[in-house]
Amino acid sequence: MSITTSKSADGSVLTIRIQGRFDFSSHQEFRDSYENDESIKEYLIDMRETTYLDSSALGMLLLLRDFAGGDHANVSITNCNSDVKKILTISNFEQLFAIK
């Protein structure tokens, strides 16, 4: 599992790309990818290369959302494969995240 980030040109949008399995072992790395920068207004979680998501990954997404402002956060999840989408659907995470 590896995490890469990139910022938009104007520095307000952070894209976090997760490659491989997104599970409990990803915890620290995922937090490190966004915690240091308070200036981000929008977050995009790119799951194009994410193969698997478990309940601790769901928890980590909630943590990010909380960091980004809770109910006022702007966090989208994009490019999910069918397995990932299924998990997000069962948990009804589209009520909290824009899933594209």
Place this chain on the structure above:
Amino acid sequence: MNNKIEHLDFAALAELREVMEDEFEILIETYLHDSAERVIQIQEAAKARNAEELSRAAHSFKGSCTNVGVPVLAKLCMEAELKGKAGDLDGIDELVTSIENAFTEVSQLLKEQI
């Protein structure tokens, strides 16, 4: 007798002297006493044409000669050991005589050192 190999390794002896300090003399005397016995063992093994015994005794003697710094004797013992291992006892009496002679010379030299 092989003139190319030193009878005594003086560097090794110097080192031993430093390590043993006051006990250097006792060491040499112990060595000489031990060695005399080992030479007898080798002679008897050769007489009895017992290759295994010869090899073992020669190996043992070689060891202490190496430690004390007596290369010529060590080499002769090595030859005897190999012959014994190979079971080749041709010319073994000559070899034993060489060992005896070498030992006599070395003993004299060592006694001068202490």
Place this chain on the structure above:
Amino acid sequence: MSAKPLKILIADDNDSDRMILQAIVRKQGHTVVTAKDGIEAVEQFKAGAPEIILLDALMPRMDGFEAARIIKQLAGEELVPIIFLTSLTDAESLAKCLDAGGDDFLSKPYNRVILDAKINAFNRMRIMHSTLQSQRDLIAENNEHLLQEQQVAKTVFDNVAHLGCLHAKNIKHLLSPLSVFNGDVLLACQKPSGGMHVLLGDFTGHGLPAAIGAMPIAEIFYGMTNKGFAMTDVLREINQKLKQILPVGFFCCACMIDMSFARGDVEVWIGGLPEAVIYKSDGELIKIPSNHLPLGVLSASRFATETYRYEMSEGDRIFMWSDGIVEARNIDGDMFGEERLYEVYSDVKDPSIIFSNIKQQVHNFIGEGERDDDLTIVEVEMVAEDQLGIDGDTHLSKSALMGPVNWGLSYELRGETLKDFNPLPLLLHVIMEVPGLRLFSGQVYTILAELTSNALEHGVLNLDSSLKATSEGFAQYYALRAQRLASLDNAWVRISIDHQPENLGGVMSIKIEDSGDGFDYSGFKQAQMNKDLYCGRGIPLLVSLCRRFEYMGAGNVVEAEFAWQPE
């Protein structure tokens, strides 16, 4: 030079060699014990526990190889480095030294620099080995403590969670005793008004953190269900509690059902668990998908309580399971999977064996020696309420005191409180403190509910229930109700309850007065079953339950008496 003097054993049959070694080693600051052959070497080892051994390979009586084997055996778990002294040079002999238990060899002539270095190196290794061992022992001890603490936690949890009414005849369940440490929770409780709540929860995480969340959930579940609260109220409370106490990112996927045996239906709330399933006795399978976020995620204001409602006939069953079932793995690492699970449903002819078949299939799939402590699954069957096989009192916590049997109270709701507060759970709670009256909780609730509803809707709000006859009128009625309720001013309803013992049971008297204008009940005594006048007020039902029932004053006062005796 090494830091600390060691005790070193030197075993060599050659006197001069031994002397040299002894001198070298002593000069390095260590103490020396010596041996002339293998037997003496072993004896010296037994006597004095040297820390490092220099061992000649060829010795009389017992050679170095044999001595090394014996010494290593005697050393057991301790690392006692053995350095073979040898002038053997062939690889085979050198390998033999190591095979015999030697850790290294030193060849002649003995070089004191090399010997010193080797002794130091092996000493470091010895110390590291010793450190590792004590760390390992410490870890083992801590682990033991952890397991004991888990046992205690489990006992506490069992006392809080207890089995509720999981042993009812219409419930089949599989729940490992350690499942709480996998975050699995299964709770079941009879409702005082009849019916039961069943909740299956699956917390994120493992171990104590997962178990800790389960305790407040159990307290709330049993506490509120016993007091007659609705399922959505219980869920709302649980969600709020979990949101409060769990760290962000931790939550509980759950499915809760409210099964009503009287109505023959089930209400289902499901959030985060993949799905629940209803299997009808005619073979129809209804999958109920998750439509909510798990518990503990949303704040109270955003928490959603929409539920599904399904009719269930006797013999229909509803199943709930945690993901342990679907994700159970066999030795090859394959998952049991949804397909296999649904196959059990389609293969079976007799609904009553579905549950045991599922258990069987999963266990067969997992095979021997695999973990099965996180399989949680429950089946609840729709039955007639008297088939439950539960003694009314067993599942409710018994108070240590004798209950109150002779008392009276008056409770008045006014203004805003009249508009938004439902006093029934509270009053029911007080009434149920009468020992033995719990068995009649259904009737008591019905009487109270009907009378208070009448007082509010017909008395205070002056609504006419004949409106409810048509579906159009139904909507109108409730619209009107909401309207009039919102514009209420200075209205009140007073509930007075009195209980007195009679023989082995008692009599409960209820009097309800409201601030409305009342109605003309003059024809009541003669025409008790006159539907036109009294329809919608549930009068026939009330009359059948109560030993005395009458209107008084302007019709805005009603008195009812409920008498009961233990069976």
